[in-house]
Amino acid sequence: MTEKSPLTVLDRPNSFIGKSVSRAGAKRLLEGRGTFVDDMTLPRMVHVAFCRSPFAHAKFGAINSEAAKAASGIISVVTGRELAEYCTPWVGVLTHLQGLKSAPQHAIALDKACWQGEAVVAVIAETRSQAEDAVELVEIDYQELPVVADMETALDDATPVIHSDLGDNLCFQREVDIGEVDKAFADAHCVVEETFNFGRHTGVCLETRAIIADYNPSEEHLTVYLSAQAPHMMKNLYAKHFGLNEDKVRVVCKDVGGSFGIKVHTYPDEMATGALSIMLKRPVKFNADRLESFVTDIHARDHRVKARMAVSKEGKFLAIDMDDLTGIGPYSVYPRTSGIEANQVINLTGGPYTIENYRANARVVFTNKNGMCQYRAVGHPIACAVGEGLVDAAARAMDMDPVELRRRNLIPDDAYPYTYATGLVYEQLSHHQCLDKLLEMMDYDGLRREQAEYRDKGIHRGIGFASMIEVTNPSPAFYGVGGAFISSQEGCTMRLDHTGGITCTVGVTEQGQGSDAVMAQVAATAVGVPMENIRIVSGDTDVVPYGGGTWASRAAGIGGEAALRAGKALRENLLEIAAIILQADAAALDIQDGAVVDADGGTERMPLSELGRIVYFRGDTLPKDVQPELVVTRHYVPKAFPFAFTNGVEAFYVEVDVDTGFVKLLKCWVVDDCGTIINPMLVDEQIRGGVVQGIGGALYEECLYDERGQYLNATMADYLTPMAMEMPDIEVGHVETPTKDSELGAKGVGEAGTTGAPAAIMNAINDAIQPFGKHVSDMPFTPERILKALGKV
């Protein structure tokens, strides 16, 4: 572990860093006093519902909306062509993903629907119910087209091309070939090979997507209330595609009921809502219902990976060779593109290990299904399951303990900075420390003994591990260099109010994950005031410093550092004025618990409220040449590394009923290293929530389509998410290796749990059924898939 320098701002008296302080907004939300988009009603507001294509691929001609227009409460019925006057199409490409291509996408389809659920006509009414009633009255003349439903055949000559202008159904392809892969396989003592399938799934937000667009023609100004993660990114896109001056667009994100990456993309129905507000010159609300969410919220993880690994006689991993195929729907999602997930898969696989020879091919193809894009832990669970699945396959093949095999190959804790075969640069990771801690927490030897005892009784339990790395705190290398206006910096503006309270505006956004609480802890610590003196304002582009928002585990690490820098600067300004008022040396003063004190001894000299009173109301008592600045702004953007990699290890203990194929999760352990821990409770719950979403991918969640591209399970009864009864106890431990790229030293923690859980569960299941000489590698691991593997059906 890296030594912390002894006297950082984190070590200040009354530091709130590392304390589980409660969240300022928790009581408000608990009492139902939150403000989600659907809680808001504006004067003259109307509602939009959409006619959505019932076909995965169809041309449509005549649209008869006479009956709909005559229905009760209807304001307007609008087609794609009519709306195109108000919203230009977009193309989801980034220049640094070379060769990535996509077709222009409109807010409402013009004459061809490319997935079941694509909006075809907008119906605007006084109420959502009336809009839905009229949707049923719109007659649309569809002509079905051949459907590209299977990604495996999407590139075949016989398969129709979805966008003829593109020439084929290939969105993106990337190959990497490092070292001497063929030689490594030729020299190998053992080669293991596996095909892994990952079910398409989605992030199921408690609050579905919601938007109110309010265009004021007198000012040519658009205000958008949005349930989203990246308000500044959306402000830019609204201006760009609605033809507005960006200075006249304001995006406000109030309370957000979960996002998980779902709410960081450009959705056609949301763009349509904005354009409709401009067209109709009045506020328009759209709130996706659960059915719409399943067919329009981005999906993720639909990958098939064929992979093999070469291992030496001593158990050293020599090489990985893999082929990844993913089908992303008919368009690359704007503006982050649908190439990032596959790119992550081939960047990250095997990442915890010292592997020098590496070959990977990723192909991203278009299909007539709902779009896929970035969802929590983008690509990580796939890369982790492929790598860790190969590790356990090698352990089985070589009859080695999976822990021992990992120990021999994990990058040594003293080998950093380290550059992985794929070019990823790790500042400082702690794989071995994490593994040691995990084994102690779970009593690995005892658990193995227990497993053996149960096995004697015909009860099949298994232990599975996953070592992992996660991309956090992304620099401009992620999106900015590719030409997208997606900021990697964050800012924080702090103001001392005359009461001694401090108002902080921050660019990162609160999604329910507690980022406001974390910002407040950092701010209170940096300035030296009690938590209750801090007020955080986030989510309003008219108010907050320019920033990227919340995604890729960046809020605490990047936003937190900006808050730290702002807090330090404000403290300096305050001490300067205090020194003048008190006729003291600023260096001999400090601010603690909301008061100016003697740095030595801590005797109170003046509360900040007194300083505020003097500055704001009795400026005449200060020297003529002194102008206090009690508002400061500071920014931070990571520069030293493209990403702040974190690391960790997860283990699952499971029981497989070999008669029914049912899997019971008995226990989960996670040790994670996210650098400086600001709020231990929030960090632990991020990990637990992440694990649960990983459990979903491993055992339950799958968006099912038939061969005609029809979505089959668009209800919460048929799309299975893990619930309280499916969650095991999840014990969380930590190793803290702060990043030196920031003074705060915090790295992200949002991806960790989700990254490792599917791999660890897969390995645990395979450990449980090892006596039968069988294993599974197709997620989710349904009872049927396990029974098939066992040869029982």
Added chain:
Amino acid sequence: MKAAPFDFVRATALSDVFAAFERHGDDARIVAGGQSLMPMMNMRLAAPRVLVDINHIAELNGVSETDGTLRIGALTRHQELGVNALVAEHAPLLTMASTHIAHPAIRNRGTFGGSLSHADPAAELPACAIASDAVINAVSSSRGERSIKAVDFFLGTFHTALEPDEILVSVDIPIIGAAERVAFDELARRQGDYALVGLAAKGTIEGKTFKDLRLVFFSVADRPILATETIATLEGKDYSPDTVTVAEAALEVDLQDIDSDLHTSAATKTHLARVLVGRVLAELAGEGRQ
């Protein structure tokens, strides 16, 4: 997900229900707990013009025992089935099954009569009704009351022997005999989910010998399946591993038309039904879980 427009009638007596039927015919639907109908309406899979709320008809409540028969009112909530002492004593199969029905919030609202008249083939209570030899009492204004044996009641998915002008008012269940035992098991992906396969069972067990078994599978076809071939095979047989094997073989006949569902093929369901029958027979025989 907004229901199509509908009118709402609160009935406080059966006569109110019949009046609504008379006035609106097929456009009227009865709503009790609303745990199935309301979601279907919100998804516009059902669009009744008139909802007739029977929650305030007092005579549809209550559980009573008379002359060897337990009468359960149509409005009895699933939660009540789980805790009612008369049910536990005289129809323990229902007590066992109740905790498998969805989640507490749904059990607090959903009703016995609603579950039977909705006739979801994956639901627990229709299978329990058949296994318990229940008789379903229905009333219409023109023909009065009639009784329908549970085994004749379920005709298909969401389809029962009820006439459009009839309302299910109560269910009669013969109280369990001293030598009778019941068992219930289901395989559901998550706690509270509809089962991949479920089995409600009742029978007389003398020593280890099975007599008058009733084995009813659910979530396997368009209605609960009384496994007559398997039952006939087991009649008079002692519990043993061999008996289980014979029963598993007979199941192939009873479940030859087994349906697949979204997540599970017919072959897997058949396998799971075999596993369940082994477990349930063991439980009936007092052998416990293997």
